[in-house]
Amino acid sequence: MKISTLSLGDEVIYGEIVDTNVAHIASRLYESGFLLRRHLCVGDNEPDIMDAIELLASHNDFVIATGGLGPTVDDLTARSAARATGRRLVLNEEALAHLRERYRLMGREMLPSTEKQALLPTKISLIPNPIGTACGFIIPHKGCFLFFLPGVPVEMKRMLDETVIPFILSRTKQKTCIETRVMRVLGLSETHVENRIKELARPREGLTIAYCVSFPEVEVKLRCEGDNEARTKELLDTTAEKVREQLGDHVVAEGGETIDTVVAALFREKRVTLSLAESCTGGLIAAKITDLPGSSAYFLEGAVTYSNETKTRRLQVPAELLEKEGAVSSATAMAMARGIRKASGSDIALAVTGIAGPEGGSEEKPVGTVFLALAGRSDCTAKRYQFSGDRERIRRMTAFTALDWLRRHLISLPDDEER
Amino acid sequence: MKISTLSLGDEVIYGEIVDTNVAHIASRLYESGFLLRRHLCVGDNEPDIMDAIELLASHNDFVIATGGLGPTVDDLTARSAARATGRRLVLNEEALAHLRERYRLMGREMLPSTEKQALLPTKISLIPNPIGTACGFIIPHKGCFLFFLPGVPVEMKRMLDETVIPFILSRTKQKTCIETRVMRVLGLSETHVENRIKELARPREGLTIAYCVSFPEVEVKLRCEGDNEARTKELLDTTAEKVREQLGDHVVAEGGETIDTVVAALFREKRVTLSLAESCTGGLIAAKITDLPGSSAYFLEGAVTYSNETKTRRLQVPAELLEKEGAVSSATAMAMARGIRKASGSDIALAVTGIAGPEGGSEEKPVGTVFLALAGRSDCTAKRYQFSGDRERIRRMTAFTALDWLRRHLISLPDDEER
Numbered sequence: 053m054k055i056s057t058l059s060l061g062d063e064v065i066y067g068e069i070v071d072t073n074v075a076h077i078a079s080r081l082y083e084s085g086f087l088l089r090r091h092l093c094v095g096d097n098e099p100d101i102m103d104a105i106e107l108l109a110s111h112n113d114f115v116i117a118t119g120g121l122g123p124t125v126d127d128l129t130a131r132s133a134a135r136a137t138g139r140r141l142v143l144n145e146e147a148l149a150h151l152r153e154r155y156r157l158m159g160r161e162m163l164p165s166t167e168k169q170a171l172l173p174t175k176i177s178l179i180p181n182p183i184g185t186a187c188g189f190i191i192p193h194k195g196c197f198l199f200f201l202p203g204v205p206v207e208m209k210r211m212l213d214e215t216v217i218p219f220i221l222s223r224t225k226q227k228t229c230i231e232t233r234v235m236r237v238l239g240l241s242e243t244h245v246e247n248r249i250k251e252l253a254r255p256r257e258g259l260t261i262a263y264c265v266s267f268p269e270v271e272v273k274l275r276c277e278g279d280n281e282a283r284t285k286e287l288l289d290t291t292a293e294k295v296r297e298q299l300g301d302h303v304v305a306e307g308g309e310t311i312d313t314v315v316a317a318l319f320r321e322k323r324v325t326l327s328l329a330e331s332c333t334g335g336l337i338a339a340k341i342t343d344l345p346g347s348s349a350y351f352l353e354g355a356v357t358y359s360n361e362t363k364t365r366r367l368q369v370p371a372e373l374l375e376k377e378g379a380v381s382s383a384t385a386m387a388m389a390r391g392i393r394k395a396s397g398s399d400i401a402l403a404v405t406g407i408a409g410p411e412g413g414s415e416e417k418p419v420g421t422v423f424l425a426l427a428g429r430s431d432c433t434a435k436r437y438q439f440s441g442d443r444e445r446i447r448r449m450t451a452f453t454a455l456d457w458l459r460r461h462l463i464s465l466p467d468d469e470e471r
Numbered sequence: 472m473k474i475s476t477l478s479l480g481d482e483v484i485y486g487e488i489v490d491t492n493v494a495h496i497a498s499r500l501y502e503s504g505f506l507l508r509r510h511l512c513v514g515d516n517e518p519d520i521m522d523a524i525e526l527l528a529s530h531n532d533f534v535i536a537t538g539g540l541g542p543t544v545d546d547l548t549a550r551s552a553a554r555a556t557g558r559r560l561v562l563n564e565e566a567l568a569h570l571r572e573r574y575r576l577m578g579r580e581m582l583p584s585t586e587k588q589a590l591l592p593t594k595i596s597l598i599p600n601p602i603g604t605a606c607g608f609i610i611p612h613k614g615c616f617l618f619f620l621p622g623v624p625v626e627m628k629r630m631l632d633e634t635v636i637p638f639i640l641s642r643t644k645q646k647t648c649i650e651t652r653v654m655r656v657l658g659l660s661e662t663h664v665e666n667r668i669k670e671l672a673r674p675r676e677g678l679t680i681a682y683c684v685s686f687p688e689v690e691v692k693l694r695c696e697g698d699n700e701a702r703t704k705e706l707l708d709t710t711a712e713k714v715r716e717q718l719g720d721h722v723v724a725e726g727g728e729t730i731d732t733v734v735a736a737l738f739r740e741k742r743v744t745l746s747l748a749e750s751c752t753g754g755l756i757a758a759k760i761t762d763l764p765g766s767s768a769y770f771l772e773g774a775v776t777y778s779n780e781t782k783t784r785r786l787q788v789p790a791e792l793l794e795k796e797g798a799v800s801s802a803t804a805m806a807m808a809r810g811i812r813k814a815s816g817s818d819i820a821l822a823v824t825g826i827a828g829p830e831g832g833s834e835e836k837p838v839g840t841v842f843l844a845l846a847g848r849s850d851c852t853a854k855r856y857q858f859s860g861d862r863e864r865i866r867r868m869t870a871f872t873a874l875d876w877l878r879r880h881l882i883s884l885p886d887d888e889e890r
Contacts, residue, residue, distance in 0.1 A: 062681050063690075064497075064510070065510065066498070066507070066681075066692075070489060070494040072489050075489040078483075078485055090512065090519070091478075091483070091484065091513075092511050093512075095506070100508065107526075122684075123661070124661060124662070124665045157859075159859075165665075264482070328775070334757050334773070335755065335758040335773050338757075343863070345862055353775060353785065354773075354774070356770075356773030358761065358770055362772045366814075408764075
C-alpha cells in the first residue's frame with residue numbers, strides 16, 4: 053500500500069509557516085497501520101501543482117493533498133487538479149449549498165468571490181468539512197485515489213479522521229491487524245526513556261517502539277502488528293504494562309489524554325479546588341488550566357504578580373522576606389502559595405517564581421532558576437529547579453512541571469526526585 | 472534558478488517530528504532572493520533516497536538535502552548519495568580529522584562506529600560543521616549541485632548560512648533584485664483583505680501580493696522583482712503605502728513585528744503601565760504579554776477571576792451588580808477593569824469576561840459572547856463582541872482583540888467599529 057502526501061501553498065514553500073500537517077497525517081496513518089512513503093511540497097503555481105499530482109498519482113495508491121482550497125486567487129488546487137486529471141471545473145451544487153449554510157451559521161454575508169470555493173473538478177466525491185467553508189474532494193485517477201483537503205489544521209484533521217482514513221481502510225484488505233498505544237512521558241530525556249524500554253521491543257513478533265519528543269514530553273508509541281487480533285492485543289497490553297513498570301510515574305498520560313486533561317479529571321474526581329500565583333510564567337499555567345471546559349469547577353483564582361510590590365500587596369509576601377531572600381527564592385515561592393491560598397480559600401495553591409531570561413540572571417541564580425511551591429491547608433513545600441534553553445522553553449518547562457506537581461499531589465505520589 | 476530541498480529520515484515520514492528545517496531553508500532562500508521550488512521528503516531507505524536524488528538532480532540547479540548523516544545504522548544518506556551519483560564511498564581524511572577534533576573538544580572517547588560519519592562519496596567538497604560532528608558535502612552531478620547537511624537544526628542553520636547560501640550566490644548571476652514586505656492584518660477576513668487590495672498587484676511589473684491566514688490574523692505579503700533596485704524598492708514602497716491606506720488601522724504589525732511586540736514597544740514608548748483582569752481567557756492575555764522579555768517594565772498585575780466570589784473579593788465588583796447584570800456583561804467588565812486598575816495603581820487596565828464554551832451559553836448570551844472593558848484614570852469603555860468557533864478559537868480571538876484594544880488605545884486611534 054503506497055501512500056504519499058502533498059502540501060500545496062506558497063506559505064510552505066516561502067518558509068512562512070512550518071508545515072505541521074504532514075507530521076499529523078503521517079502519525080495518524082501510522083496509527084492506522086500505514087506508513088507514509090513520500091511527502092512532496094510545491095508552491096501556488098499551476099504547472100508545479102500539476103507536475104506534482106502527475107508524479108505522485110503514478111507512483112502511489114493514495115495521495116493526500118492539503119492546502120490551496122481557499123477563496124483567494126492564489127488558491128489554485130481545484131483548478132490544477134482538474135487540469136492534471138483531465139477534468140472540467142464546474143460549480144458543485146453540493147459544495148455551494150454547504151458554503152451558503154456555513155455563512156448562514158456564521159451570520160456573515162457571502163461575497164460573490166467566495167463562490168469560487170465551490171468550483172470543483174467533475175467526477176469527484178466530496179469530503180464533508182463539518183467545521184469550515186471549503187469542502188474537500190476525492191479524485192480517482194489512474195488507479196490512484198487523490199484526496200484534497202484544506203490546509204487549515206483543525207479542518208484537515210477532522211476530515212482526515214472522518215473520511216480519508218476510513219476510506220483508505222475500506223479499500224485495503226489488511227491481512228494483519230494493527231494496534232497502537234501512545235504514552236506521554238515527562239521528566240526523562242529521550243535517550244533515558246529509550247535506554248529503559250528499548251529491550252521490550254519484539255520486532256520479529258511485530259511489536260515496535262517509536263520515540264518522539266514534543267518538548268518537554270517524550271511520546272512513546274507502541275505498535276503491534278499480527279494475524280491474530282487477540283494475540284496482538286495481548287502482546288501490546290503486556291508490553292504496555294512493562295513500559296509502565298520501567299518508566300513509573302514519569303508516564304503522565306496515555307491514549308488521547310494529555311497532562312492537562314489528566315490533571316483536570318483528578319481535580320474533579322478528588323473535589324479539590326486550586327488557586328495559582330505566577331511570576332515568571334505570567335499566566336501561562338492559568339491559561340493551560342482554563343483551556344479546558346469546566347475548569348471553573350475547581351479553579352478559583354489566579355494571580356500574576358510580576359513586581360515585588362504586587363507580591364506584597366496581593367499575596368502578603370512580607371517586604372522584608374523579598375528584601376532578604378529575593379523574589380526568586382524558595383521562601384518567596386512558599387509565601388506566594390500560602391498567600392493566594394489564604395485569600396482564595398482554595399484547598400491547594402501553587403506558586404511559581406523564577407528567571408525566564410534572557411536578562412535577570414546572576415551567578416548564584418542563573419537564567420532558568422525556578423522555584424515552585426505547593427501549599428495545602430496545613431503544609432507547604434517548595435523546590436528549586438534549574439531549566440535550560442530560551443525564555444519560551446523555560447516558561448514551557450515550568451508550566452509542565454507545575455502541572456506535574458499538581459498531578460503527583462492529587463494522586464498522592466511522592467515528588468519526583470530524579471528530575 | 473531552480474532550488475529544491477530534500478528531507479531524509481524516518482522520523483519525518485512517520486510523523487514523529489515536525490520538520491522545521493524546510494521552513495527555515497525556504498525563508499533564508501527567500502531573503503536571499505531565491506524561491507524554493509519543491510520540497511520532497513522520504514524515509515530512511517536506500518532505494519527511496521536514490522530515487523529522490525535522481526528526481527531532484529534532474530530538475531534543479533541546486534538541491535539542499537538534510538538528515539541521515541549521523542553514526543547510526545539508519546543513517547544512509549552518504550551511501551545512497553554515492554550510489555545515486557555513481558561514486559565510491561571512501562574514508563574522507565579531512566572529515567575524519569574533524570571528527571577526532573570534535574571528540575577531543577567534547578572530552579569524549581570516539582567509538583569505532585563513529586568513524587562511519589567520515590565515510591563519504593569520492594569527488595566532493597566538504598561543508599564545514601563548526602558546531603557538530605558530521606561534516607556536510609557538495610556533490611556536483613549532471614549540472615546540479617547537491618548539498619548534504621545534517622538534520623540537527625542548529626548545525627544545519629550554521630552550515631546553510633556559512634557555506635550553502637554563499638556558494639549559491641557565487642554561482643548565480645542574479646539579474647533581478649527581489650524585495651519583500653509582510654503586513655499582519657486583524658479584524659478583516661482573508662476575502663475582505665483581498666477585495667480591498669488585490670487591484671494593487673502589478674504582476675507584469677513584477678509586483679505580486681500573497682495572502683496567508685494565521686488565525687485570527689491575515690498575513691499580506693508583497694513581493695517585488697525587477698532589474699533596477701531603486702525602481703523595485705520604490706514600487707514596493709508606494710504599493711505598501713497604498714495597502715496601508717486601504718486596510719487602515721487593521722494593519723497591526725509590519726516586517727518581523729507581531730501585535731505582541733508592537734504593543735510591548737508602545738507601552739515602553741508611552742511609559743504607560745498595565746493591569747489585567749481576565750475571566751474567560753483565564754490568563755491567556757497575561758501569558759501573551761509576559762511572553763516577551765522586559766514586560767515587567769509595564770505589566771504590573773494580572774488577576775484571573777473565574778468565579779463571582781473572586782470577582783467581588785479581588786476586584787470589588789459589587790455582588791448586586793453581578794446578580795443584576797450577570798458575570799458576562801458590559802457593567803461587570805467595566806467594574807472588573809476599574810477594580811484591578813485601582814488595586815494595582817496602573818495607568819490603564821483591561822478586563823475581559825465572556826462565554827468561551829462549549830457550555831454556559833444562553834439564547835440572550837450565546838457561546839462566543841465576550842465583553843471587553845478598558846479603564847483609564849478617569850474613563851472606562853466597554854464593548855460586546857460575538858465570536859464564533861470552538862473554545863480555543865474564541866479564547867484566541869478574544870486575546871488578539873484585547874491586544875488590539877491596547878494597541879489602538881496607545882496610539883490614540885478610535886476603536887474599530889467595523890469588526
